[in-house]
Amino acid sequence: MKAFTVESPGGWAGAALRDVPIPARRPGCALVEMHAVGLNPADNDQIFGRYPGGPKPPFIPGRDGAGIVLEPDDGGRWQVGDEVVVLQSETTDLTHGTLCEQQWLSAENLARLPSGWPMADGAAAPLVYLTAYQALTVGGLLRPGNVVLVTGASGGVGVAAVQLALALGTTVIALSRSETKREQLRGLGAQHVFAPDDPDLKGAIRQATGRRGVDVVVECVGGPSLGLAVHLLDVGGRIGVVGVRAGIEGAVPIVPLMFKRGSLHGVLLTLEPPETAQQNWRTVVELLQTHHAEPMIAARFPLAETAAAFQRLATDVFGKVVVDIR
Numbered sequence: 470m471k472a473f474t475v476e477s478p479g480g481w482a483g484a485a486l487r488d489v490p491i492p493a494r495r496p497g498c499a500l501v502e503m504h505a506v507g508l509n510p511a512d513n514d515q516i517f518g519r520y521p522g523g524p525k526p527p528f529i530p531g532r533d534g535a536g537i538v539l540e541p542d543d544g545g546r547w548q549v550g551d552e553v554v555v556l557q558s559e560t561t562d563l564t565h566g567t568l569c570e571q572q573w574l575s576a577e578n579l580a581r582l583p584s585g586w587p588m589a590d591g592a593a594a595p596l597v598y599l600t601a602y603q604a605l606t607v608g609g610l611l612r613p614g615n616v617v618l619v620t621g622a623s624g625g626v627g628v629a630a631v632q633l634a635l636a637l638g639t640t641v642i643a644l645s646r647s648e649t650k651r652e653q654l655r656g657l658g659a660q661h662v663f664a665p666d667d668p669d670l671k672g673a674i675r676q677a678t679g680r681r682g683v684d685v686v687v688e689c690v691g692g693p694s695l696g697l698a699v700h701l702l703d704v705g706g707r708i709g710v711v712g713v714r715a716g717i718e719g720a721v722p723i724v725p726l727m728f729k730r731g732s733l734h735g736v737l738l739t740l741e742p743p744e745t746a747q748q749n750w751r752t753v754v755e756l757l758q759t760h761h762a763e764p765m766i767a768a769r770f771p772l773a774e775t776a777a778a779f780q781r782l783a784t785d786v787f788g789k790v791v792v793d794i795r
């Protein structure tokens with residue numbers, strides 16, 4: 470079968486589409502014929518060997534995906550012909566990823582492809598919506614009337630967070646560096662949209678929130694964005710720390726955090742028990758269906774152009790990049 474494999478450490482020199490044998494059956498797994506795979510920045514980090522605890526070569530990257538069961542798992546949870554999506558949890562095997570034609574995947578990490586969804590949507594959605602849902606709910610449930618700030622709002626997690634926060638009845642403030650993407654975020658329904666480097670961002674957010682500040686931040690950018698997020702909180706506000714696109718370190722202004730009784734919560738899907746991932750996925754699908762929201766796919770590439778798909782993900786996306794395996 471064809472698989473995008475990483476044979477040596479440290480980046481694209483060791484990563485290529487290759488002919489490899491179909492992996493051997495693993496206990497608790499079903500064999501899935503992959504149809505589409507959603508890319509995530511962490512896949513890129515794994516290829517470059519900078520993902521904490523990531524797989525060592527040789528491995529097949531890719532954590533999202535959608536496909537059809539070819540051989541059931543030994544527990545009988547899945548049957549031949551079932552259309553499935555792949556969820557991320559603590560039992561995900563990062564060495565046996567989805568960027569290939571067939572893969573044995575943990576049965577407890579598979580969920581039925583939602584009715585009426587194309588495979589590409591099923592491949593694009595799970596990781597970013599589950600992350601966004603965890604970030605929105607970590608440290609407490611959202612209440613209607615809450616104000617949610619999403620940084621890096623045009624990315625995979627950002628778009629998912631905007632859609633879910635709106636579906637949960639909150640007011641959404643979205644940040645993006647690009648005017649084109651800010652317009653797209655208004656189109657998604659975000660009530661307030663700003664550039665993160667707006668010199669009067671704090672004033673604009675105070676005005677948008679009736680001088681309060683925001684209740685929850687989904688922080689996808691990292692670096693200096695984390696400190697900015699603390700300054701924008703209301704009293705009792707919390708930040709779900711998701712991403713590091715602008716840097717893996719960020720200074721936290723301690724006094725504002727203290728005087729607002731703010732809280733920082735790390736978000737990490739790879740520590741989610743599989744039952745929680747399944748429960749949260751059911752909630753996410755119901756919210757999307759009830760609110761007529763769909764995964765946002767920016768670009769699609771064939772498996773042979775996986776490297777170009779990663780380049781697109783690194784430069785300019787609104788939503789997700791998907792690799793079509795079939």
Ligand SMILES: NC(=O)c1ccc[n+]([C@@H]2O[C@H](COP(=O)([O-])OP(=O)(O)OC[C@H]3O[C@@H](n4cnc5c(N)ncnc54)[C@H](OP(=O)(O)O)[C@@H]3O)[C@@H](O)[C@H]2O)c1
Pocket residue numbers: 509510511596597600620621622623624625626627644645646647650689690710711712713714715736737738739782783786788
């Ligand atoms: N903790 C977890 O479990 C978890 C799960 C999923 C993802 N993540 C992490 O969360 C982050 C976002 O993931 P994603 O899938 O949404 O990524 P993405 O699709 O690449 O989007 C990230 C967004 O951040 C903004 N951005 C990118 N580089 C930036 C920079 N240098 N400075 C400022 N803003 C920048 C961009 O928005 P604009 O161009 O519109 O400003 C971009 O659309 C990544 O670091 C990813 O690894 C963590």
